[in-house]
Amino acid sequence: MKRRSFLTLLPATGLGLLAPGIARAQLAAAPPRSARDEADIARIENYLNGIHTLKARFLQVDANGNSIGGDAWMQRPGRMRFQYDAPASMLLVAGHGLLVYYDPAVRQTSNLFLSSTPLGLLLEDNLRLSGSVTVTGLARAKGQIQVTLVRTQRPNDGTITLVFATDPLTLRSWIIRDAQGRQTQVSLYDVQYGGTFPQSLFTFVGPQFQK
Numbered sequence: 016m017k018r019r020s021f022l023t024l025l026p027a028t029g030l031g032l033l034a035p036g037i038a039r040a041q042l043a044a045a046p047p048r049s050a051r052d053e054a055d056i057a058r059i060e061n062y063l064n065g066i067h068t069l070k071a072r073f074l075q076v077d078a079n080g081n082s083i084g085g086d087a088w089m090q091r092p093g094r095m096r097f098q099y100d101a102p103a104s105m106l107l108v109a110g111h112g113l114l115v116y117y118d119p120a121v122r123q124t125s126n127l128f129l130s131s132t133p134l135g136l137l138l139e140d141n142l143r144l145s146g147s148v149t150v151t152g153l154a155r156a157k158g159q160i161q162v163t164l165v166r167t168q169r170p171n172d173g174t175i176t177l178v179f180a181t182d183p184l185t186l187r188s189w190i191i192r193d194a195q196g197r198q199t200q201v202s203l204y205d206v207q208y209g210g211t212f213p214q215s216l217f218t219f220v221g222p223q224f225q226k
Contacts, residue, residue, distance in 0.1 A: 052153055059162055059177070060144045062184050063137070067091055071206040077199050087203065092140030093129060094217040109138060110217030117219065124221065133175035133191050136164050158182065 048056075068090045076082045085099040097107035106117045114132055116125045129135040136148060144150050144164065151174065152163035163176040176190040188202040 055153065055160060056144050056150055056162065058184060059179065060142060063142050066208070068210055068212060069206055069208050070210065071203040073097065074202045074204070075199060078197060088212055088216055089138070090212055090217065091138055093138050095138060096216045106219070108217060108219040109134070115219040131169070131172055133173040136166070136175055137177070137189065152176070
């Protein structure tokens with residue numbers, strides 16, 4: 016996996032990769048939704064708000080087909096940890112309102128406000144799929160439904176598409192697309208719901224402070 020491909024999880028605007036002369040994207044008017052659409056959106060909203068903690072293995076694949084795995088922990092609201100398998104050993108930590116990415120190969124740390132990333136939507140407390148969040152897409156296939164979300168007032172932050180199995184409704188993966196159209200898909204497996212985690216998991220400690 017090319018290390019820079021990971022940065023598609025982080026919006027290009029936040030990393031200063033989007034030229035300042037580019038105008039802010041405008042949300043197109045969403046097509047009318049059916050009663051079935053509204054029911055599915057409400058079901059997804061309730062399901063996500065019912066997740067408090069989970070632990071899983073993950074597989075991350077970028078647009079070029081490069082893949083890497085690791086372990087993930089999530090504690091809503093606002094906390095997540097992605098620990099990448101060796102030899103990459105990269106680390107992504109969400110907590111205290113920040114998203115911190117550390118690449119040990121180059122000893123580089125990147126920081127963003129969690130509220131400025133599409134990934135942050137997944138970790139919001141009492142998530143509502145209306146108002147400050149806009150549903151820009153809803154698609155169904157056999158045994159699957161996916162919903163695409165964007166921050167209503169900040170569409171340039173990028174989008175997140177959540178992919179669910181439908182029977183029962185279960186989060187399987189998500190796709191992050193940044194302002195430049197680059198995308199990364201993260202799939203979860205061996206998911207364990209519930210339990211408690213040490214809060215140190217969600218606090219980034221730089222290598223210079225590690226014992």
